[in-house]
Amino acid sequence: MCQAHPEIQDLLERNALWSDRMAEQDAEFFSRLQHQQSPDFLWIGCSDSRVPANQIIDLPPGEVFVHRNVGNMVYPTDINAMSVIQYAVEVLKVKHILVVGHYGCGGVQTAMTPGGTTGMVDNWLLDIREEYSRRRSELAHLPHDQQVDRMCEFNVRRQVRKLARANVIQRAWLNGQELVIHGWCYSLQNGRVTPLDCTVSGLDQVEQLYLDRAE
Numbered sequence: 001m002c003q004a005h006p007e008i009q010d011l012l013e014r015n016a017l018w019s020d021r022m023a024e025q026d027a028e029f030f031s032r033l034q035h036q037q038s039p040d041f042l043w044i045g046c047s048d049s050r051v052p053a054n055q056i057i058d059l060p061p062g063e064v065f066v067h068r069n070v071g072n073m074v075y076p077t078d079i080n081a082m083s084v085i086q087y088a089v090e091v092l093k094v095k096h097i098l099v100v101g102h103y104g105c106g107g108v109q110t111a112m113t114p115g116g117t118t119g120m121v122d123n124w125l126l127d128i129r130e131e132y133s134r135r136r137s138e139l140a141h142l143p144h145d146q147q148v149d150r151m152c153e154f155n156v157r158r159q160v161r162k163l164a165r166a167n168v169i170q171r172a173w174l175n176g177q178e179l180v181i182h183g184w185c186y187s188l189q190n191g192r193v194t195p196l197d198c199t200v201s202g203l204d205q206v207e208q209l210y211l212d213r214a215e
Helices: 006-025 029-035 079-091 106-111 126-139 144-164 167-174
Strands: 041-046 064-069 096-102 180-186 193-195
Touching (some): 006 029, 041 079, 079 096, 079 167, 096 144, 106 144, 126 144, 144 167
Parallel strands (some): 041 096, 096 180
């Protein structure tokens, strides 16, 4: 059946070569992955195909728990994202959550476009559009590309703040769990990550929404 889709057959062949190569380099590689998953990091990033989490920070499979969506968004109503975050925090006990945007993000550019789109992505990116509306006069003196990049940074900082207000995060801190949220922006031009100086590591740094005793 794959013969009708040579590009899929190519992927399967690449997979077989990769599997053989990894087994030759490390005979225990797959058995280790099969029996444990204990990453210290949760990566919340953009779906952009040019921003692969493990490769950017040069870590092998099993070291980073990953969630990606258009625009690296954090919505408390997003069951998918919040389930990933809860599992990472409560089950895997990750120590660091990395909210990672990237300069030139297409989602950010779409949110900054007058008139928007005709699809669901407009609703998904509403948070960025609202942030841009608040920041428009602040950014007006910059060339368009720089406005986009600055908005990418603003968006990451905003998602970090929202994540720090989430129930699962605040209850982890109430329980004394070691957990730090970081905001980064990745450059497609040089492959470097820029920390955005918006790290949050405890309840003393955010508005406390869940003050009852942790169960």
